[in-house]
Amino acid sequence: xxxxxxxxxxxxxxxxxxxxxxxxxxxxxxxxxxxxxxxxxxxxxxxxxxxxxxxxxxxxxxxxxxxxxxxxxxxxxxxxxxxxxxxxxxxxxxxxxxxxxxxxxxxxxxxxxxxxxxxxxxxxxxxxxxxxxxxxxxxxxxxxxxxxxxxxxxxxxxxxxxxxxxxxxxxxxxxxxxxxxxxxxxxxxxxxxxxxxxxxxxxxxxxxxxxxxxxxxxxxxxxxxxxxxxxxxxxxxxxxxxxxxxxxxxxxxxxxxxxxxxxxxxxxxxxxxxxxxxxxxxxxxxxxxxxxxxxxxxxxxxxxxxxxxxxxxxxxxxxxxxxxxxxxxxxxxxxxxxxxxxxxxxxxxxxxxxxxxxxxxxxxxxxxxxxxxxxxxxxxxxxxxxxxxxxxxxxxxxxxxxxxxxxxxxxxxxxxxxxxxxxxxxxxxxxxxxxxxxxxxxxxxxxxxxxxxxxxxxxxxxxxxxxxxxxxxxxxxxxxxxxxxxxxxxxxxxxxxxxxxxxxxxxxxxxxxxxxxxxxxxxxxxxxxxxxxxxxxxxxxxxxxxxxxxxxxxxxxxxxxxxxxxxxxxxxxxxxxxxxxxxxxxxxxxxxxxxxxxxxxxxxxxxxxxxxxxxxxxxxxxxxxxxxxxxxxxxxxxxxxxxx
Ligand code: ADP
Ligand code: MG
Ligand code: ZN
Numbered sequence: 001x002x003x004x005x006x007x008x009x010x011x012x013x014x015x016x017x018x019x020x021x022x023x024x025x026x027x028x029x030x031x032x033x034x035x036x037x038x039x040x041x042x043x044x045x046x047x048x049x050x051x052x053x054x055x056x057x058x059x060x061x062x063x064x065x066x067x068x069x070x071x072x073x074x075x076x077x078x079x080x081x082x083x084x085x086x087x088x089x090x091x092x093x094x095x096x097x098x099x100x101x102x103x104x105x106x107x108x109x110x111x112x113x114x115x116x117x118x119x120x121x122x123x124x125x126x127x128x129x130x131x132x133x134x135x136x137x138x139x140x141x142x143x144x145x146x147x148x149x150x151x152x153x154x155x156x157x158x159x160x161x162x163x164x165x166x167x168x169x170x171x172x173x174x175x176x177x178x179x180x181x182x183x184x185x186x187x188x189x190x191x192x193x194x195x196x197x198x199x200x201x202x203x204x205x206x207x208x209x210x211x212x213x214x215x216x217x218x219x220x221x222x223x224x225x226x227x228x229x230x231x232x233x234x235x236x237x238x239x240x241x242x243x244x245x246x247x248x249x250x251x252x253x254x255x256x257x258x259x260x261x262x263x264x265x266x267x268x269x270x271x272x273x274x275x276x277x278x279x280x281x282x283x284x285x286x287x288x289x290x291x292x293x294x295x296x297x298x299x300x301x302x303x304x305x306x307x308x309x310x311x312x313x314x315x316x317x318x319x320x321x322x323x324x325x326x327x328x329x330x331x332x333x334x335x336x337x338x339x340x341x342x343x344x345x346x347x348x349x350x351x352x353x354x355x356x357x358x359x360x361x362x363x364x365x366x367x368x369x370x371x372x373x374x375x376x377x378x379x380x381x382x383x384x385x386x387x388x389x390x391x392x393x394x395x396x397x398x399x400x401x402x403x404x405x406x407x408x409x410x411x412x413x414x415x416x417x418x419x420x421x422x423x424x425x426x427x428x429x430x431x432x433x434x435x436x437x438x439x440x441x442x443x444x445x446x447x448x449x450x451x452x453x454x455x456x457x458x459x460x461x462x463x464x465x466x467x468x469x470x471x472x473x474x475x476x477x478x479x480x481x482x483x484x485x486x487x488x489x490x491x492x493x494x495x496x497x498x499x500x501x502x503x504x505x506x507x508x509x510x511x512x513x514x515x516x517x518x519x520x521x522x523x524x525x526x527x528x529x530x531x532x533x534x535x536x537x538x539x540x541x542x543x544x545x546x547x548x549x550x551x552x553x554x555x556x557x558x559x560x561x562x563x564x565x566x567x568x569x570x571x572x573x574x575x576x577x578x579x580x581x582x583x584x585x586x587x588x589x590x591x592x593x594x595x596x597x598x599x600x601x602x603x604x605x606x607x608x609x610x611x612x613x614x615x616x617x618x619x620x621x622x623x624x625x626x627x628x629x630x631x632x633x634x635x636x637x638x639x640x641x642x643x644x
Contacts, residue, residue: 044072044088052091056107062086064104064111066093073109170224176356177349177381178218184209184340185222188315189230192266195313206337207305208316210274210330212323213342216382219319222342223270226317233267235260239276239318242297250277250297258304258314266313274318277301278326298327305335324543344380346477347373353381357388364402372408377477379415387411413456416471418463426459426467433500433508434459434468435596440499441470441492442595443588444581446614448488449627450478454614456606459599467510483531484627486521491577491584493518498581499592515574522573523566527555532569533630540566576632580623587620 052073055061063086064073071093074086093100104111172182191198191205198205211219227234235257242250261269277297308314318336320326330336345353350373358369376384390411395403414420426434438457445454452474459468472492481489497511530537540562542554558566585592595613599605605613626632 044090047089047091049091049094049097052089053103055089056103056109059107061107061109064109065114066100066104066111067114068093068095070114072114170221170228172225172229174356175218175221175225175381176352177345178222178342179349181211181213181222181340181342184338185226185317186229188317189226192230192232192268192313192315195266205313205315207308207314207334208318208336209338209340210323210336211317211319211340211342213321214344214380215321216380217342217344218381219321219342220272221381223272223317223319226268227270230268233264234270235264235267236270236272239271239273239278242277243293248293248296250293251300254297254300254304258308261314262308262312267315269314269316271316271318274320274330275322275325278318278320278330298330302329302335344378345384347377350376350379350384353384354388357385361388361392362402364400364404366405367403367408368405371405372412374475375409375412375473377474383415387415390414413462413471417466417469421461421463424461424467426461430467431459431600432596433504433510435599436499436503436592437496437508437510438468438470439592439596439599440495440497440581440585442495442610442614443592443617444495444498444584445470445472445492446617447584447619447623448485448492450474450482450485451488451492453611455610456604457599457610458604458606460603465513483525483529483630486525486529486531487573487577487627487630490518490521490525490574491581493521494574494578494581495585498578498585499596502582502585502589503592503596518574518577519570522570522577525573526566526569532573534569535562535565573630576626576630579632580620580626583620583622584617588617591616 049071052061052071055073055075056064060075061073062076064071069092070090072088072090074088076084076086079085101111172186175182188206188209195205211222213219223236227236237257242253257269261267277294278301279294279298305316316336323331323339331339351370354369354372372387376387379387387408391403391407394407394410398407400407438459442454442457445451452472454470455473456471457468458470461467462469493514494511496514497507500507500511524541526532526535527540530539540556540558542556555563591613595605598613622632
């Protein structure tokens, strides 16, 4: 029977694997050597300096070695058997005794300086090696603590994440409502997959595509889908990741990224949020000193994009939601040849996106995604994804088996107006003011063209500032606003305040946000859309591009006279709208009172019931003329501040 050899000790000896550990060991050895070595020599008896001088003056000393910190001297003696010998003493010199050499010479002492220290090299070594080592050790310690051990050593390396094909798990079928963009990008994927099909005919494969669109429309998602579909390596990096504290690092990263990409071709490089590094050079408000780092990085990017041949099989896709701030050099053909617009989805697109996100959600019978799509104009893909999730959360909180339509409606309201804040308790007067204010909006809104149906009025506080709210839902997607609709919006915005004026004879701060918006609209009416009769189709605002290119003032340079004219026109527009709002509400005073009382009782009015009520609103005779021309009849004095 073999004897088991017990060579496995249960506890493994700890290995000094940390750099700090071995460093300390080395330091200890060096220090020990330094202290131990000199004391290897036999020690001679120590005497006082004065005794040494006395001995010299008595002529006893024959030799001395005079060092700066020690003097060794010998006095000749004889051994017991008569042979000559010498006895060695040492003493510590007194530095200010400058007469010592003279005395020694006078008494014929043979003296010399000590030989250079045999062990001096160790001290020298320590003094040169140890400080850097300590520095490195401290540095390493902090790096480890930050958890970014290697980061500082790879400053110039690109931080691109490589995903091999399919690993993002996103397919083109997960992206909906952006069909044109999808077609373009599918073509790019085809370039990479079947490059020779195109190059055989002499076609050049585009070098880059720029995805442009508002936030949340699915640009990043599309890029991931490309990675998932293309079957080639996919480098993904965000524009801001190029920019570091150190000037020049970004440029090095760009270089490194392209080097790697060329090695892996065919492949796709995706730069998200390109605007972070592609902002117009110069310009941008002209901050003192500019932004060297970003400019260098951008220049490097431009150089690299020019530097590789179109058919190497590297395609660069970048995304931005601020194309207008991009440097024009980036957008010229030969760099990002293609601009792919990823816009907010239309009604059909929204339904498709809702379908994508509702795939994993249990929906009740009554849920109609098409209706939800109608009720969510202006929502981007990210908003819709959020909406579905929010509805599912609401249903879960109610312990429902499936998500019902009411959950979606509540979720939409949450996204538009914010969370309900029933904890925000209003006193009676405030509540009454809010009720009349909202009904004022609703009655005016019901009579104005193009703004859609008034769906709901509520005096339950929501979100950050709203004490009450009125929701108006357009019946269809709108892309243009005609001038009478803008007038209508302004009047509707002023409806809340007008109701307060008529009923209470004074206005509250609650209308502040409304008049801000109304004034903005009136200004754009005049300065951007050129809809004012007096000033005509002249743009008084610069475009955003011009603004970004370094003009500090968004207004064009205009004479003070024109500026005055603009102000007067704006005020006229707002005043006329205010007048109409007051007229309408006075003509419908009964409806206003009645609806507001009902709203106070019930807190929320909505749907068919509300619509039937508002259908009773009468349009005053001047309304049509005002909608048509923006003017109100001169013979009636403008109604403002009715009751004060
Ligand atoms: P951005 O355009 O700002 O890069 P993202 O691609 O990051 O927007 O979109 C954020 C999220 O919104 C996505 O992860 C996805 O869930 C959802 N989303 C956005 N657009 C779409 C779309 N067209 N189809 C489906 N989901 C979308
Ligand atoms: Mg994005
Ligand atoms: Zn209001």
